[in-house]
Amino acid sequence: MRILLVGDEASLPAELSDYIGDLGEEWQVQTVPDGNAAISAVATSSIDAVIVAPVLPDLTAATLLGQMRTLRPETIRIALIDANASHRPPSARIIGMAHRFLPLPLAPEVLLEALTSLEELRELLDSPRLRSSIGRIEKLPSPPHLYLSLMHALEEDDDSSTEDIAKLVAADPAIAAKVLQLSNSAFFNNGRAISDLRGAVTRLGLATLRDLVLASEVFSAQSLSTTERNALQARALTASRLAAKMLPESSAQLGATAALLADIGxxxxxxxxxxxxxxxxxxxxxxxxxxxxxxxxxGLPMPIIEAVAFHLQPQRSNIRSFWVTGAVHVATALASGLPVDEQYLARVGVAAKLDGWRNSANDLITLPADA
Known part of the structure; x- marks a missing residue:
């Protein structure tokens, strides 16, 4: 993988280049101090990934990444963000230019994990046409920042209080309204109206809250009509719940998230x-x-990426047992009224469970269209 680091040594110390260089001959790294030098480097050679410091002496990071998109749309664009700003969404302009964000100070193992996952992604979806098509899109859907902040808070502190989680949700009024609406719906309402977010979080539970926040952020695209958006979100939430039921507890959340995002394309x-x-x-x-x-x-986990990539054709998956990809295939098919690949289910030894999964799908209570 050919990597271009753009910035001064304060943001990108020499140890990072040395670290990457020590990984093997297939890893090549080049460092330039400013935006114009980066543009020259990209114009004269093919670069797999460019990593840009938040402050450059000549160009803004967003301007440079925009130039990179024009010159090399297939190149993966990574923006570094200050640690003090890591809990805040990046600016709207840079969100439209960067593919992924990494925090400063940048630890070598964090960089390696990011680069390795991107390399795995290339192997999984090794299509120059696909990379170029995605790279040329003027405005990609924004990463689900509230969902990622919520997951970050839970990962950092397993004992995160309901009040802390409620404060995160309150930062987005539109999603907060949906959380309150769902907590008072017939499915969750136990007879007492909920008017505060803390009570709503308690009633819904963290798993349902995660799914709702993710669905609300992802399916807010203005390109969809209200009817289309509500229908897509309802199917996704139904598939998410079903996939979670089909997997062991250790994999349930992976399956739920992958099913929720299966049709994000x-x-x-x-x-x-x-x-x-x-x-x-x-x-x-x-x-x-x-x-x-x-x-x-x-930057989502590879099991989710693979499940989304192959949920329509599970036999293409590298996983030879019934796991996240298989669960997402069955869940999304049943939620949408589409055929299930029964030959695949027979190959992985779970064909006998299909009738039970059909019954579960029929029994699931989906969200109201306006939830």
Whole structure:
């Protein structure tokens, strides 16, 4: 992998270059001090990933990343953010330019994890056409910042209080309203109205809250009509609940998140809806792999990315047992009324469970259209 580091030694110390260089011959790193030097480097050679410091002497990080998008749309663009700003969403302008954000000070192991996951993503979705198509999109859907902040808070402190979680949710009034609305719906209401977020978080539970926050952020795309958005969100939440039921507790949250995001590629312009018959000569990337590639750029775990990529064709997965990919395939198919690949289920030894999963899908109470 060819990596370009852009910034001074305060942001990108020499130890980082040495660390990457010691990983092996297949890892090549180049460091330049400013934006114009980076543009020259990218113009004359192919770069797999560019990592940009938050402050440069000549250009803003957003301007440089925009130039990178024009020159090399297939190059993965990573923006570094100050540690003091790590809990706040990056500026709207840079969100539209960067594929992923990493915190400063940048620890070598954090960089390695990010680069390794991107390399795995390339191996999984090794399509220059797909990378170029996604790279040229003017405005990608923003990463779900509230969801990621919520997960970060829970990972840092298993004992995060309900009040702390409620404060995070309150930062987004639109999502806070949905949380209150859902907590007072017939499915969760036990007869007492809830009017405060802390009570709503307690009533819903963290698993449901995570799913709702993620769905609300991801499916807020202005390109969808209200009806389309509500229908897509309702199907996604149904599939999410079903996938979680089909997996052991240790994998349930992975399956729930992957099923929730399985059709996120439908939010991207210039992709083909794979639920519709393919037309001859249509060379647009399919929405499953396009969505998986987007999630990889956001930094989600590889089991989720692979499940999204192959949820329509589970036999293409590298996983040879029934795990997240299989659960997402079955859950999304049943939630949408689509055929299940029974040959695949027989191969992985779970065909006998299909009738029970159908019954579970029929029994699930989905969210109201306006929830």
């Amino acid at each position: 439908l939010l991207l312009p210039g992709v083909r809806n794979e639920h519709d018959p393919a037309e001859e000569g249509d060379d647009r990337p399919g929405h499953a792999e396009a969505g998986a590639y987007l999630l990889g750029l956001w």
